[in-house]
Amino acid sequence: MPSRITDYTKYFSDLAKSIKASDVRELLKIVEQGGVISFAGGLPDPRTFPKKEISEIAVEVIEKYGDKALQYAPTKGVRFFIETVKEFSERHGVKVNPDDDVIVTTGSQQALYLVARTFLNPGDYIVTEEPTYLGMLSALQGLGVNFITVPIDEDGMRTDILEERLREAKSQGIKPKMIYTIPTSHNPGGTTLPMDRRKHLMELAEEYDLIVFEDDPYGFITFEERDVKPLKTLDESGRVVYTSTISKILSPGMRVGWVIAHKDIVAKIELVKQGVDLHTPSFTQYIAAEAMKKGIIDERIPFIKQLYREKRDAMIGALQDYMPEGVRWTRPIGGMFIWVWLPEDINSREMLTIAIRKGVAYVPGDAFYPRGGGHNTMRLNFSYPSIEEIREGVKRIAESIKEYRESKKS
Ligand SMILES: *Cc1c(COP(=O)(O)O)cnc(C)c1O
Numbered sequence: 520m521p522s523r524i525t526d527y528t529k530y531f532s533d534l535a536k537s538i539k540a541s542d543v544r545e546l547l548k549i550v551e552q553g554g555v556i557s558f559a560g561g562l563p564d565p566r567t568f569p570k571k572e573i574s575e576i577a578v579e580v581i582e583k584y585g586d587k588a589l590q591y592a593p594t595k596g597v598r599f600f601i602e603t604v605k606e607f608s609e610r611h612g613v614k615v616n617p618d619d620d621v622i623v624t625t626g627s628q629q630a631l632y633l634v635a636r637t638f639l640n641p642g643d644y645i646v647t648e649e650p651t652y653l654g655m656l657s658a659l660q661g662l663g664v665n666f667i668t669v670p671i672d673e674d675g676m677r678t679d680i681l682e683e684r685l686r687e688a689k690s691q692g693i694k695p696k697m698i699y700t701i702p703t704s705h706n707p708g709g710t711t712l713p714m715d716r717r718k719h720l721m722e723l724a725e726e727y728d729l730i731v732f733e734d735d736p737y738g739f740i741t742f743e744e745r746d747v748k749p750l751k752t753l754d755e756s757g758r759v760v761y762t763s764t765i766s767k768i769l770s771p772g773m774r775v776g777w778v779i780a781h782k783d784i785v786a787k788i789e790l791v792k793q794g795v796d797l798h799t800p801s802f803t804q805y806i807a808a809e810a811m812k813k814g815i816i817d818e819r820i821p822f823i824k825q826l827y828r829e830k831r832d833a834m835i836g837a838l839q840d841y842m843p844e845g846v847r848w849t850r851p852i853g854g855m856f857i858w859v860w861l862p863e864d865i866n867s868r869e870m871l872t873i874a875i876r877k878g879v880a881y882v883p884g885d886a887f888y889p890r891g892g893g894h895n896t897m898r899l900n901f902s903y904p905s906i907e908e909i910r911e912g913v914k915r916i917a918e919s920i921k922e923y924r925e926s927k928k929s
Contacts, residue, residue, distance in 0.1 A: 534661040543886055546871060550880040556912035558899040559880040561706070561855060564830075567823045568770055572815045573806060580805040592801040594793050595785070596623025596777070600808040604777055607811045611739050613761065613779065614752040620782035622789055625799045627736055627776035630762035631658035633791050634732055634778065639664050644688065644695035648676050650707050650858070650887030650896070652734065655699055666889040667695055671858075673849055675710035676700060678719040685727050697730040702750055704737035704854025707887050707898035711852050714747050721753050731759045736767050739816075741853030742824040742831070757781045765807050767855070768816050768823065773803040827855065827902055830909060834901040837913035843920060855902035858884070861895040861920070868894065870923045877922075879915035 528536070543559075550557050580588050587597075595601070601621045609615055624630040631654055639645060641663030647655065649668035667688060669681045681698075688695055700720070702712040712720070724731045733750045751761040757780075764776035776799075778788060792798075810816050831850075834857055838848055845862040861867060868883035884896025901909060 556908045557880045562903045588805040597804040600804040603808040620785035624776045627764040646698040675712035678716045699732045701734045709849040709851035737854040742828040743852035830901045833906045833909045837910045841917035867897045874919040877915045879912040
């Protein structure tokens with residue numbers, strides 16, 4: 520009788536071995552067992568899902584397009600969706616050039632994965648905000664890329680520091696290839712880059728010949744007016760690769776995202792995608808296209824904005840009421856997250872154990888720093904918890920700070 524294999528490590532590839540489960544994720548498993556108010560997740564409020572409308576559309580899609588919607592589709596995506604999303608983007612201020620094309624991806628997450636593989640070689644340099652999106656960090660795992668990081672303030676990326684970093688890199692003979700940025704309603708930063716910084720960023724991209732990878736899941740649901748345009752719209756030379764998704768405006772479970780970029784770039788991404796999943800599910804592309812076309816998404820947007828504005832206000836109010844001296848936070852005008860800077864003496868990762876014991880969870884900010892740092896920061900999600908939970912949870916974090924400090928004294 521052959522004996523059962525007890526350890527598979529020796530069979531795994533170097534790539535698989537290099538990818539580590541995050542210890543935070545392990546900690547947060549406890550949270551899912553209940554009794555803990557979680558600011559750690561990144562889920563939309565399910566009240567934003569137009570369930571009745573989607574169920575009607577699903578039936579209609581089967582009746583009207585069943586043979587196509589249930590069939591294999593082209594890698595680039597279902598034409599009906601591509602045409603509809605172009606219209607939708609233009610209507611919402613995202614410029615689509617005549618020589619641009621669209622590829623549908625299985626969520627924006629896949630766009631991050633595919634674009635990284637389309638452009639980056641091992642040893643290449645990528646510029647990101649610090650903190651940056653965890654999904655991008657995981658998409659880059661195993662690629663062997665180097666990071667140049669640029670800190671954020673309350674307004675997002677410090678483009679003056681970006682300029683310094685690019686100059687330094689050049690003087691060392693380093694030529695970064697790409698800048699990855701979330702200019703509107705940053706995750707995790709909760710910041711929105713003002714127009715002058717956007718222009719500065721684009722000038723620098725021009726000067727240093729960088730591809731600009733713009734991740735824009737929240738641009739359609741900013742809940743306070745700002746005079747900002749997507750980088751894609753400011754782009755004159757065709758160097759912006761833009762991605763967005765229906766995840767925050769319709770449903771993340773449908774897994775439909777897209778990339779808009781010059782057609783030569785899209786053609787290359789298409790080849791990379793082919794080997795990953797052939798194509799994004801045709802069925803959900805048809806449903807998403809109908810929801811856009813019928814105006815279901817546009818009708819829903821004001822409700823999403825109002826809901827998230829109220830929740831943001833509740834969280835800001837609670838932070839003001841409960842946080843001790845020396846704590847700072849961003850004031851998002853969109854998205855789902857607030858970024859908090861705690862005083863230097865607090866290590867948010869160490870403090871998490873106390874917080875979970877007190878019944879609240881968050882993501883320690885250092886998880887979002889590609890090159891380390893950020894020990895005194897944290898990301899708070901406000902889209903998913905209820906307003907009551909938001910107040911109570913923030914109060915519990917403030918209590919955790921107190922207890923953490925007492926534990927350090929003794
Ligand atoms: C939510 C989010 C996405 C969307 O990911 P999907 O794969 O489309 O669900 C992408 N980027 C950022 C920064 C996000 O916050």
